[in-house]
Amino acid sequence: MTRRIVWREMVCALGIVGVCFVCAVTGLAQNTAPPVLEDLEGRIVFASDRSGQWRIWEIDANGENLQQLTQGDEEVHDVDPSFSPDGTKILYSSTRGGSTGIWTMPAEGGEATRVCDGDQAAWAPDGNAIAFRRENKIWVRDLAAGTERVVSPADWPTCSGPAWSPDGKTIAFAARWDAGNGIYTIPRDGGEPVKVYDKKGACEPCYTPDGKQLIYETETNICSVMPDGTKNRMVTFQAGVQRYARVSPNGKHIVYCQGISERGPWELYVVSIAGGYPVRLTEGGSDMNPDWK
Amino acid sequence: MDVIKPAALLTASLLLLIGPGAMAQTPVPDVNETIAASGALFTYLLDTGTPSPTSYTSESIREKTGWTLVAEDDTAHQFQGDAILLNDSVAVVLRKGSSGADIYAKAADTYAPRAHLEAVDAKGQPSGTILELRVEENSPASVMVACGFGSGPNAVSTLAFRISTGQIVVEVQPRQGAAALGVRLDSEFLVIPDFFADDLVYTPDDLMTLRSGLPAENFLMLLASGGDAIATCVWPSREQHAVAIRTEAKPVRIVGADISFERNASVWVAFHEAKALWHRQPLPASAEAQPQALAWTPPFPARWRADFRTDSEAALSQSFVENSPGSDPDAGVQAAAQSCWFAEGQAHVRPLDTLKAPAEVIVYPIDRTQGTPLNVFCLVDIMRGTLGFGACQYVLDLEGLDAQSSPTPALVMEWIEKQVKAGRAAKSQDKIAQRLEQMCGHVEHADKRIRAYQEFARAIAQETGTRSDSSSDATSVARIGVIAQELLDEVNAYTQRGSAPDLARKEMESVMQALGSPQPADALAPVSKRLHLLGEAQDRALSKGRMAVRRIDQHALDLLNEDAKFSAFAQTAHERASRLLREPPERSE
Numbered sequence: 001m002t003r004r005i006v007w008r009e010m011v012c013a014l015g016i017v018g019v020c021f022v023c024a025v026t027g028l029a030q031n032t033a034p035p036v037l038e039d040l041e042g043r044i045v046f047a048s049d050r051s052g053q054w055r056i057w058e059i060d061a062n063g064e065n066l067q068q069l070t071q072g073d074e075e076v077h078d079v080d081p082s083f084s085p086d087g088t089k090i091l092y093s094s095t096r097g098g099s100t101g102i103w104t105m106p107a108e109g110g111e112a113t114r115v116c117d118g119d120q121a122a123w124a125p126d127g128n129a130i131a132f133r134r135e136n137k138i139w140v141r142d143l144a145a146g147t148e149r150v151v152s153p154a155d156w157p158t159c160s161g162p163a164w165s166p167d168g169k170t171i172a173f174a175a176r177w178d179a180g181n182g183i184y185t186i187p188r189d190g191g192e193p194v195k196v197y198d199k200k201g202a203c204e205p206c207y208t209p210d211g212k213q214l215i216y217e218t219e220t221n222i223c224s225v226m227p228d229g230t231k232n233r234m235v236t237f238q239a240g241v242q243r244y245a246r247v248s249p250n251g252k253h254i255v256y257c258q259g260i261s262e263r264g265p266w267e268l269y270v271v272s273i274a275g276g277y278p279v280r281l282t283e284g285g286s287d288m289n290p291d292w293k
Numbered sequence: 294m295d296v297i298k299p300a301a302l303l304t305a306s307l308l309l310l311i312g313p314g315a316m317a318q319t320p321v322p323d324v325n326e327t328i329a330a331s332g333a334l335f336t337y338l339l340d341t342g343t344p345s346p347t348s349y350t351s352e353s354i355r356e357k358t359g360w361t362l363v364a365e366d367d368t369a370h371q372f373q374g375d376a377i378l379l380n381d382s383v384a385v386v387l388r389k390g391s392s393g394a395d396i397y398a399k400a401a402d403t404y405a406p407r408a409h410l411e412a413v414d415a416k417g418q419p420s421g422t423i424l425e426l427r428v429e430e431n432s433p434a435s436v437m438v439a440c441g442f443g444s445g446p447n448a449v450s451t452l453a454f455r456i457s458t459g460q461i462v463v464e465v466q467p468r469q470g471a472a473a474l475g476v477r478l479d480s481e482f483l484v485i486p487d488f489f490a491d492d493l494v495y496t497p498d499d500l501m502t503l504r505s506g507l508p509a510e511n512f513l514m515l516l517a518s519g520g521d522a523i524a525t526c527v528w529p530s531r532e533q534h535a536v537a538i539r540t541e542a543k544p545v546r547i548v549g550a551d552i553s554f555e556r557n558a559s560v561w562v563a564f565h566e567a568k569a570l571w572h573r574q575p576l577p578a579s580a581e582a583q584p585q586a587l588a589w590t591p592p593f594p595a596r597w598r599a600d601f602r603t604d605s606e607a608a609l610s611q612s613f614v615e616n617s618p619g620s621d622p623d624a625g626v627q628a629a630a631q632s633c634w635f636a637e638g639q640a641h642v643r644p645l646d647t648l649k650a651p652a653e654v655i656v657y658p659i660d661r662t663q664g665t666p667l668n669v670f671c672l673v674d675i676m677r678g679t680l681g682f683g684a685c686q687y688v689l690d691l692e693g694l695d696a697q698s699s700p701t702p703a704l705v706m707e708w709i710e711k712q713v714k715a716g717r718a719a720k721s722q723d724k725i726a727q728r729l730e731q732m733c734g735h736v737e738h739a740d741k742r743i744r745a746y747q748e749f750a751r752a753i754a755q756e757t758g759t760r761s762d763s764s765s766d767a768t769s770v771a772r773i774g775v776i777a778q779e780l781l782d783e784v785n786a787y788t789q790r791g792s793a794p795d796l797a798r799k800e801m802e803s804v805m806q807a808l809g810s811p812q813p814a815d816a817l818a819p820v821s822k823r824l825h826l827l828g829e830a831q832d833r834a835l836s837k838g839r840m841a842v843r844r845i846d847q848h849a850l851d852l853l854n855e856d857a858k859f860s861a862f863a864q865t866a867h868e869r870a871s872r873l874l875r876e877p878p879e880r881s882e
């Protein structure tokens with residue numbers, strides 16, 4: 001298992017109740033001019049424990065209109081939200097029904113429908129399939145036919161965090177070995193994985209909208225790399241820990257989680273994909289797993 | 294790792310487009326303008342054009358007269374002058390003819406000279422001067438230049454210096470020939486932090502020789518004279534050694550440390566800068582147990598640590614707590630038995646009762662809090678960014694304890710309490726029993742380790758008692774004896790609580806009973822508190838034990854060089870200590 005939030009951590013992490021978000025507030029020293037980010041468009045969906053249990057929340061990319069999208073009993077926890085390609089639905093992982101499964105709901109919230117067992121699901125760009133994790137393997141499910149197949153190698157022990165390339169032909173994912181994490185790509189129908197980068201605990205890959213780069217996290221920072229492993233660059237430079245980045249639809253920004261240590265609590269920040277100082281988007285509780293549409 | 298830097302790309306592209314032949318006719322872009330256009334975060338490699346016979350000043354680094362940027366990805370560049378690695382936090386100056394890299398740290402709007410990093414041999418002697426420079430990495434995120442040192446025509450040793458955008462760390466990679474990295478920085482204190490117990494805080498007077506071995510395993514801090522800077526040195530291998538360096542002439546000063554390059558491992562040196570970044574203040578004898586305001590205001594929110602120092606390097610360490618505004622600071626102290634706290638922004642300390650003769654308190658930032666600015670790096674940030682993990686995992690790793698398979702009482706109880714709070718205790722009963730069993734395994738293993746320290750201390754105390762009878766003038770022997778006795782006192786205090794494994798088993802039953810009661814949360818609270826205390830006592834004993842063994846080992850090594858008549862004792866003590874430190878006992882399953 002990589003560092004993505006896991007159910008054990010999730011049910012443990014009861015945060016401060018209360019909604020308190022701020023926009024354009026940074027955690028920088030006083031003598032540093034606050035950054036200004038332009039073109040912050042669209043919506044960001046994320047998991048938060050700000051209401052007690054982990055729920056799916058949404059906020060405009062400019063920091064306005066925070067709202068809770070899922071409700072449930074105390075024992076229910078919802079994480080890992082992911083927008084459908086057309087932005088009308090949200091896929092997420094939930095303990096609804098007593099076991100961990102993948103669910104879908106309208107983007108504005110509403111009735112949830114169980115898709116299958118598993119978690120960490122991501123829509124294919126054509127919207128017809130999802131890639132997800134089940135029993136530490138990466139699976140692809142055809143949504144219309146309901147058929148499933150494992151695409152990660154059978155003898156790879158711990159795979160997680162699948163992410164589709166924009167052309168839908170390739171899936172990037174993380175694999176964990178005794179020596180540490182690594183990022184790999186694999187054809188959507190399975191095949192021989194190609195190593196992208198396997199140092200500094202690399203995991204949680206996601207593609208930029210043009211497919212030219214993969215954004216990923218190390219133990220401490222968010223980085224970018226070409227899918228062939230070249231041009232490996234840090235994108236965030238701050239102290240503390242930066243995790244779980246997703247790229248804006250226009251490809252100009254990254255939303256990610258900032259924590260004071262590996263154990264959080266986490267706040268969402270937005271930074272230019274070209275680097276620079278970030279802007280804090282949320283505050284209060286712990287906010288994770290953002291996705292941007 | 295690289296970083297993206299649009300302005301640099303533009304400059305590099307322009308240079309490539311116009312070509313070298315056109316450069317004489319085309320105005321060269323102003324270096325400072327190019328850097329300013331990059332924004333607040335950047336990394337550049339510069340060529341000064343002409344080697345400088347003297348050190349660069351802050352002003353010359355600001356003006357950059359005659360300097361040029363080395364284009365991105367140009368690793369074949371031949372330096373006409375000196376090489377400057379520059380980012381938003383540090384400047385690394387590789388000056389031909391110098392014995393090493395001059396480090397300047399960004400302070401306010403200038404780069405202030407801070408330290409000198411050089412290749413040294415096993416005795417701390419420089420390997421000559423810089424003869425050659427070779428670019429190894431030149432991306433918008435990181436630059437690295439290999440530097441050949443020697444006194445003849447050919448380099449005898451090579452070090453590579455690397456910096457990255459937004460980072461205060463200079464990474465030094467050994468390439469060939471260098472035994473150690475010499476970090477030269479005038480310092481008032483050298484601190485070896487201990488996260489779960491007490492720091493070692495060295496003054497010049499604590500260093501018995503010009504080169505004193507240090508019991509540091511992976512990091513140390515140099516608190517630079519003046520209070521506005523700290524250099525943190527981190528190294529990954531426990532086979533690497535650290536030596537403190539002091540001057541011979543009086544007044545004696547700490548002038549740095551040497552970190553060896555065993556296993557070809559890097560050394561990272563982080564340069565922390567802020568006004569009043571660290572603080573020292575004498576504590577008058579009459580102030581014993583009386584709260585005292587410090588003449589110091591923290592420059593930023595952080596987890597600040599206070600080291601109370603008396604007559605040896607062994608300090609008593611405490612973290613500052615925040616009192617609510619307007620509260621009586623003394624009441625806060627009594628409530629938390631706390632010896633240092635902030636009240637309305639004012640720092641207060643009260644020497645601990647156990648501090649027999651308070652001399653002074655030293656304050657520095659050890660870790661971040663929620664309010665710490667994102668561009669401020671504390672010790673734990675540097676550990677995480679270089680070694681890959683924070684303080685807790687570091688300590689557990691040292692003792693062969695894996696947080697997943699061998700969770701601490703605190704971790705297990707926090708998890709169980711959350712199960713209870715979420716109403717999942719009944720469903721999770723099997724899992725709870727399993728976690729409690731793992732916790733008992735952890736307590737048992739830690740206890741075994743602490744008793745190994747106790748056995749070691751007992752043997753050493755006995756041996757030094759015999760030795761000091763016959764040779765009371767042997768300072769190192771006496772010091773070893775004192776440390777061994779302190780360790781025995783610490784472990785005895787721990788063992789007087791009873792058998793920790795038995796206590797853990799008993800409390801495990803109490804937890805299961807509490808979970809079956811009508812009000813499980815209420816019933817669980819006192820059991821949880823007892824288990825937390827048990828865990829804290831073990832953490833402290835483990836940490837104190839390990840530090841004491843490291844100190845004894847270091848003094849034994851000093852003794853080996855100091856006095857031949859104690860060589861047999863010193864050799865045995867060193868071997869036993871090394872074995873204990875390097876071979877944590879196997880866990881009993």
